[in-house]
Amino acid sequence: MEVRDLTVRHGQLQALTAVSLRVDAGETLAIIGANGAGKSTLLRTIAGLHAPAAGAILLEGREVTGLAPHRRVAAGIVLVPEGRRMFPSLTVEENLLVGAHRARSGGWGLARVLELFPWMAERRRQLTAQLSGGEQQAVAIGRALMANPRVLLLDEVSLGLAPAVVRRLYDLLPELLRAGVTVLLVEQDVGHALRVADRAQCLLEGRTTLEGRPADLTAAQVEAAYFGLAAHTAAGGEEPWSG
Amino acid sequence: MVWVNALVQGLLLGGLYALFACGLSLMFGVMRVVNLAHGDLAVLAAYLALPLIAVLHLPVLVAALLVTPAFALIGYGVQRTVIQRSLDVGPLTTLLVMFGLAIVIQNGLLQALSANSRSLDVGTLASASFRVNGQVSVGYLSMLIFAVAIVVLLALQALLSLTAVGRRIRAAADDQEAASIVGTDTRHVFGIAAALAFGTIALAGLAFGMYSSFDPSIGPQRLIFAFEAVVIGGLGSLWGTLAGGMVLGVAQTLGAQVDPSFGVLAGHLVFLAVLAFRPSGLIPARVT
Numbered sequence: 001m002e003v004r005d006l007t008v009r010h011g012q013l014q015a016l017t018a019v020s021l022r023v024d025a026g027e028t029l030a031i032i033g034a035n036g037a038g039k040s041t042l043l044r045t046i047a048g049l050h051a052p053a054a055g056a057i058l059l060e061g062r063e064v065t066g067l068a069p070h071r072r073v074a075a076g077i078v079l080v081p082e083g084r085r086m087f088p089s090l091t092v093e094e095n096l097l098v099g100a101h102r103a104r105s106g107g108w109g110l111a112r113v114l115e116l117f118p119w120m121a122e123r124r125r126q127l128t129a130q131l132s133g134g135e136q137q138a139v140a141i142g143r144a145l146m147a148n149p150r151v152l153l154l155d156e157v158s159l160g161l162a163p164a165v166v167r168r169l170y171d172l173l174p175e176l177l178r179a180g181v182t183v184l185l186v187e188q189d190v191g192h193a194l195r196v197a198d199r200a201q202c203l204l205e206g207r208t209t210l211e212g213r214p215a216d217l218t219a220a221q222v223e224a225a226y227f228g229l230a231a232h233t234a235a236g237g238e239e240p241w242s243g
Numbered sequence: 244m245v246w247v248n249a250l251v252q253g254l255l256l257g258g259l260y261a262l263f264a265c266g267l268s269l270m271f272g273v274m275r276v277v278n279l280a281h282g283d284l285a286v287l288a289a290y291l292a293l294p295l296i297a298v299l300h301l302p303v304l305v306a307a308l309l310v311t312p313a314f315a316l317i318g319y320g321v322q323r324t325v326i327q328r329s330l331d332v333g334p335l336t337t338l339l340v341m342f343g344l345a346i347v348i349q350n351g352l353l354q355a356l357s358a359n360s361r362s363l364d365v366g367t368l369a370s371a372s373f374r375v376n377g378q379v380s381v382g383y384l385s386m387l388i389f390a391v392a393i394v395v396l397l398a399l400q401a402l403l404s405l406t407a408v409g410r411r412i413r414a415a416a417d418d419q420e421a422a423s424i425v426g427t428d429t430r431h432v433f434g435i436a437a438a439l440a441f442g443t444i445a446l447a448g449l450a451f452g453m454y455s456s457f458d459p460s461i462g463p464q465r466l467i468f469a470f471e472a473v474v475i476g477g478l479g480s481l482w483g484t485l486a487g488g489m490v491l492g493v494a495q496t497l498g499a500q501v502d503p504s505f506g507v508l509a510g511h512l513v514f515l516a517v518l519a520f521r522p523s524g525l526i527p528a529r530v531t
Contacts (some may be wrong), residue, residue, distance in 0.1 A: 048422050073426035085415045085421035097407070098414045102426030147426055 001046075001077070001151045002095030003184065006055035008038075008045050008206075015041040018207045019054070021184075023199075028173060028183040030197035030214075032190050033108070035228055039186040040082055043153045046184070047079035048072045057152065074102040082159060084140040086128035093124035095139050099146035106148030107179060113142040116172065134165035141169070145176070152176065154185040158192055170196045190222060200243040204228045244378035245500060251381060253496035257472075257489030258389030259454065260363050263465065264472035264484050265396060266440035272418040272479045276326060277338055279346035282466030284441065285347050285448030289316050289363060290356060292449050296363050303365050303453065313447045317410040318441025319434040326432055326437065343406040345462065352459035359497035363452035379385050388450045392485070395443055400481050402439070410438050477524025492516075 001023050008016040018036045023029040031039050033196045036108075039093040043052050046057055057065045064075055078099075087095050098111055098186035103109075114121045128136055137157060144152060164219070173183060173196050189192035194200055194214040202210040202225040209219070210225030223229070263285065268377075270276045278284075290312055327342040365384065374380040403409035408418040415422040415429045416436075423429050451457060451465065468491065476487025493511050498509020517524065 008361055049424065067421040068428070070428045073424065078426075079424045081421060081424060085418055087417040088419065089413055089417055090410065094410050094413075098422065098427065099425040101407070101411060143425055143527050144530060 001060070001184070002058045003042075003046065004056045004058070007043060007053045008041055008050055009053050010041075014206060016045070016197050017205070018051075019203070019208055020055075021201055022209075023182055023184050025150075025182050026177055026180060027199070028177065028185065030193035030200045031184070031186045031203060032188075032193050032200055032222075034228065035188065036200070037203040038042050039188075039203055040074070040155055041206075042188050042203070043079060043155045043182075043184070044081075046151075047077060047153055049079075053162035056207070064121075070102060073147050073149075074104065076104055076148070077093070077153065078138075078147045078149035078151070079153040080144045080155060080157070082155040084133075084136045086131075086139060088127065088129055090121060090129060091125050092139055096120075096124075096130060096143050096146055099143035101147075103146060104148040104150075108145045108148045110146070114143055114144075116175070117142060117216040134161050134169070137161060137165075137169060145181075149181055151182045151184060153181060156186060156188065157236045158187060158189045166192055190226065194222075202226055244376070244495070248379045249496040249500040250493060251379060253493030254489050254491070255381065255385040256496060257485070257492030258392035259385075259447065259450050259488070260468055260472045260491050261476075261485040261488030262388070262392035262443060262450060263397055264297070264469040265399060265481060266370045266443040267466075268445070268481065268484050269436060269440045270471045271473075273412055274322075274326070274330065275334065276330070277341065278440075278463075279338065279341040279466065281469055282464070283345045283446065283462030283467060284314075284350040284444045285350065285451060286375065286457055286459065288448030289452035290352060290361075291445075292363060292452065293361060296365075300476060303342055303363065303368075305447070306363075307449050308342070308458055309358070310449065314445035315438040315442040318444075319438040321441075322434045322437030323430060326430075327433065332435075336411060347458050349462060355468045356459065358458055360456040360458045362456040363449065365453045369453065371526055384453060386415060390490075391446060391450070392512070394447060396481050398486055399439065399443070403481075404433050408432070416450035421500045423509075435460035462471070468482050468510070469508060475517045475524060477527040480524070481525050490525065 003019065003021045005018040005020055006016055009055065019042060021029065030110060031042060033039050035157065041050060045052050048067060052065065059077060060074055064072055064077065067075065087098065088242060090098065096110060119187055128139060131139065146150065157169055170192055176183065185193065200214055200217065201208055203240055204225065267278055267281045292310045293305045295301045295309060296303060323345065326337065327371060329337040343498045368384050372382040374379040403413060404465065409428050411422065411432050415427055417431045443466045471489050473484055473491050474489040476483030476485065490513060494513040495506045495510040499506030
């Protein structure tokens, strides 16, 4: 999947400025960045929830920029949204089944998701309000997998969850990748993101400030790109802001 | 015994109110649309059935089988065009648009068909009744309408809880955006929900037309009964709507037993009492 020069505005605010990225089949790309850097906006725009002011989104060379969200699901782009967004009046199983409506053909189905999360089988008739945050996040991921995504967009999986739970969820990634799913994830927790990703891209105020393989990035580089310290010096000649 | 008779009539009338109110409940529960044109749409459905019964002399059942699906289709169309567009702007716009739709229907009917009062002629069915004893007798028409109401509520409940499309309707009602990113075309699903609602509105409109007379201006008065049944029963619960309809029906007939002019007022008083002491209704929905 490829994103070209994506610019997104929320009213007066320019949330993303000419952001480009490319993620190849079976690869994991992590988008990192501070609060308000535009990470979630990027994923939501790829999923079709925001219309970009400029730029294009391509899936296997085919442009999907103008498609409605549910059509992108059919094309293979599925978002696991920030905050999990369960359907509270539906049971666990019903939540999963809703995700299968526009499923592409492929290996994922109810049986396989229940195999991936064995605890779900015996709790499939419960409402999601009775689940813990980590369990709800697992249902959200399972619900997305039901559509047999080509590209899985994970938005802030770690939000509000205990580190051990987050680790368990991220440990599932290799299995998804083996099944041929491409993962684009957004994380505030840089440690988790760099641990699981093949490549990382850092956003700051809606622009890409750094990209590379986690192994090639130094802590100082990441810190600078994350907080924008290097951006001013690298731009050269700009007066540092002094309040 | 006259009180028992009033009670029985009230319960049966409650079936009609529940049939009428479930569409209002559905549109609010799924799309968050307060359908102020609900009563006028029911009147419109009765006017659509009028030529089928009065001119073509079709049996009532056949007329219902023609008008109900037609009205469901109209519901899908109205949702996809007028209502969805107003929803995209905001809830206040939707309220105003539904109010406008109500006025358009009332005045359209008045202009085209005059203010004369009409009714759907169902022949002897209207007056035939099953006599339990000297003072209690139950009209076949009321029983038929009650039975239709129960069947419709059961069918709606089954559709919403057991079918894939019902699951998607509930999902879209819970969280429209989340439903769209896992593959649900929420506009289409809202259209289906509106079609279901309009179908029940048509049935209720026909039932009202057989029960009593109607004219172009009677819609808003009927709408109040639907609101009252929904609120008494508890928003978002179909069985609550049935309970609410029955409580309202019984309040009206018992009130009318005290004094014929007291019936409607008694219904309003019960409604106000529920609002004051049990604002979530008799059978609140599990999840709001």
